[in-house]
Amino acid sequence: MVIFTRTERERRIPLPNHGLPVRDPPAAETRFEELKRYVAFAAEDAALLRSFRDVAAPHFARIAQEFYDRIRQHDEAHAVFTGEAQIARLQRSLVLWMERLFGGRYDEAYFEDTAQIGRVHVKVGLPQRYMFTAMALIRSSLLRIAEAAGPSGLAVMDAISRLLDLELAIMLESYRDNFVARIQQVERLERQALGASLARTEHRYVNAVELAHVIIVGLDAQGSILLFNQEAERTTGFARDEVIGRSLLDCLAIDEIGEGAALRQILRGFASAQGAASEREVVSRAIETAVSTRAGQRRSVLWQLTHAPSSGDDVCVFAIGRDTTDEKALLARTKQQEKLAAIGTLAAGLAHEIRNPLNGAQLHVTYLDRSLKKSGAHPELIETVGVVADEIKRLGSLVTEFLAFARPKPLLVKRVSVQTLLDRVAQMVAAQAHPHGVEVALDVPPQPIEIEADGAKLEQVLLNLTQNAIEAVAGEAGAGRVVLRARRQPQTVSFEIEDNGPGIPADAPIFDAFFSTKPQGTGLGLSISYRIVTDHGGTLDVDSKRGCTIFRIVLPLDGPPDSANRSRVEAT
Amino acid sequence: MTPCAIHPPVQAAVTGRPVSILVVDGAPKTATVLVKLLRVDGFVVEVAADAAAAEARVERGPQPDILVMDVSPARAGEVETLRRIHARHPTLRLVLVTAHPQVAERLALGAAPGCRIVTKPIDYSGLLRLLEAVT
Structure with missing residues (x-):
């Protein structure tokens, strides 16, 4: 075989580097030209091949015959073909191909024809090893013909070798092109699959985090917020762009009160374990802390902290929290109601024994x-007898009020006009306010506000608070003023009873039963009011300083949250 | 030293006769003092010890104008007796005195709609106003 030996002509060309001919490649050289330059296929080769055509052509049919006979003897190679009809057709094609070899024109059209043959080989799945061996077989047959031509045949042999190298190189390119295309296709499919997988994962986890009805906060090793889900936003009132990058403890004002200290300690522990620890999850116990909302309200959150460091993510602590404020309030309310129910039963029995x-x-x-x-x-x-009468009367009132507090009548919830209610209260207290020179002013919006509530009980509360306010300012020097105010919020109505009296001492347990500063008071008025408001699902609180005391009632617009309050009936 | 008959008799608006009251109370001392006070204020007053005696008295006639009756949910049959009295004598005004106003209200209003409830301890001047209002 002479295929890969340097010819005499090649040897005349010096090969200073890497065995490649030193000829600068033309700027716009085609692939075929580049290959021809590499194998040193020149115009004289073309001429030699053309001139040898007539010598070689009579052998083409025989060579093709021998070629396919060899294939027939080889099971694996034969298996590439579909049958004798195809082999007969291909045998004719092989003759044509050999005629083409000696055609003398080796231009781009020639290159394209060879590339096309290569693509057919790829298409039919002809293994490269068979293409190599087949080419060697043909090469050998053709070289023998040239060899037989005597000394002049040597140059032809070189030319044949070069041309068949070109043929092989071009056909191999088809395999390479196909291989590259397949790799690209695989990569494309993998990319698509990966993209789909990422999109799917993102969809699942983003939605799981965002739609979860628990607070999910992701923190870095320093305790700064990197992830803040919708529930966290809803509970705290902070938008995520306000808190990202800020310390969780500072942001939500988690102080040392309650289990705040424990939470801080756990975060410190996670931070110190950050460098040393493996990527192993550590889950804390449940910790309940107070947090501050954006509006400054304090809410209670039950946290569980998980240390889950990952080399690919800055988030290493997940704080999962549940807002337990309403739950705790409900629990407290239920407990209180149970307690009151027990007291109520006792009180009902006692009332009979006392009243008779x-x-x-x-x-x-x-x-x-x-x-x-x-x-x-x-x-x-x-x-003296009058004093006894008054004391008996007071005792009677005490029993009545205590029963109202401990065993109230069920709420009779109806639609109530807030303006009408406050007008009535203002009228009812006018007689009490006037002799003391106390001004009672209404501050209500002109748009009607309506609320689902027990009008009579709500009136009792407002009357009680307003009378208290009048009494507070009546004893003071200067102009006493009491303002009855109402405002509508999206879900609630707030009532405020404001006075410019001396204020309430900070430590006075005004909502406790039997606490009173009035000589004739039973100390149950505010307790009853408090109960009526909480039975409505509302809140009653007070802000007080000298010169300005505000009792604030906030009630849900659509009535008590549970209908149990409406249907609670006093047992006999 | 009874101050009885100092006041002129309270007269019913329709009949012009003195207003008659049947007081029903199981506590004799309390009943006695209430009767004294009412008589001083011009009412013609009789006493019955319980609901059954009151029913018998009303049935016997003549019908009093007002029944002032101490009621308690603890006394069985009282509400039923009240229902019968009201059904047979709808013009008889009912004033119920009770230590359990909420329960009494619920039970008595079902048995005798229109009856009035007075919570113990009785504020006597308030009771007087009520009696004058119902006659």
Whole structure:
């Protein structure tokens, strides 16, 4: 075989580097030209091949015959073909191909024809090893013909070798092109699959995090917020762009109160373990802390912290939280109601035992009082009996109020006009306010506000708070002023009873039962009011300083949250 | 030293006769003092010890104008007796005195719609206003 040996002509060309001919490649050289330059296929080769055509042509049919006979003897190579009909057709094609070899024109059209043959080989799945061996077989047959031509045949042999190298190189390019195309296709499919997989993963996890009804906050090793889900936004009122990059503890004002200290300690522990620890998850116990919302309200959140560091993500701590504020309030309310129900049962029994003897006492005292007055008794005696009468009356009121507090009538919820309610209260207190020079002013919006509530009980609360306010300012020097205010919020209505009195001492347990600063007070007025408001699902609180005390009631617009309050009936 | 009959009798607006009251109370001392007070204020007053006695008295006639009755959810049959009295004598005014106004209200209003409830201890001047209002 002479295919890869340097010919005499090649040897005349010096090869200083890497065995490549030193000829600068033309600027716009085609692939075929480049290959021809590499194998040193020149015009003289073309001429030699053309001139040898007539010598070689009579052998073409025989060579093709021998070629396919060899294939028939080789099972694997034969298996490439579909049958004898195809082999007969290809045998004819092989003859034509050999005629083409000696055609003398080796231009771009020639290159394209050869490339096309290569592509057919790829298409039919002809293994490269068979193409190589087949080419060697043909090469050998053709070289033998040239060899037989004597000394002049040597140059032809070189030319044949070069041309067949070109043929092989071009056909191999088809395999390469196909291989590259397949690789690209595989890569494209893999990219598509990866993209789809990423999109799917992102869709699932983003939605899981965003739609979850739990607070999910991702923190870096320093405790700065990097992830803040929708529930976190909803609970805290902070938008994520306001908190990203800020410290969780600072942002939500998680102080040392309650389990805040424990939470801080756990975060510090995670931070110190950050460098040393492997990527192993560490889950904290449940910790309940207070957090501040954007509006400054304090809410209670039950946290669980997970240390899950990853080399590919700065988020290494996941704080999963549940807002337990309403739950705790409900629990407290339920407990309180259970307690009150128990007290109520006791109170109902006691009321009977107290009211009956009181009734006898009161009627007798009334009789005594009248008799003394008619008999012209000493005023001191009459006054003494009056004191007893008053005390009996007070005891009766106490029983009544205590029952109202401990065992209230079920709420009778109806649509109530806020303006009408406050107008009535203002009218009812006018007689009390006027003698003390106290001004009672209404501050309500002109648009009607309506609320689902027990109008009579709500009126009782507003009356109680307003009367308290009037009493607070009545004893003061200067102009006393009480303002009854109402405002509508999206889901709630707030009522405010503001006075410019002396204020309430900070430590006065005003909402506690039996706490009173009034000589004749039962100390149950505010407790009853508080209960009525909480039974409505509302809140009652107070801001007080000297010169400005505001009692604030906030009630849900659409009534008590559970219908149980509406249907609660006093048991006998 | 009874101050009785000092006041002129309270007269019913329709009949012009003195207003008659049947007081029903199981506590004799309380009943006695209430009767004294009412008589001083011009009412013609009788006493019955319980609901059954009151029913018998009303049935016997003549019908009083007002029944002032101590009621308690603890006393079985009282509400039923009240229902019968009201059904047979719808013109008889009912004033119920109770230590359990909420329960009494619920039970009595079902048995005798229109009856008035007075919570113990009785504020006597308030009771007087009520009696004058119902006659």
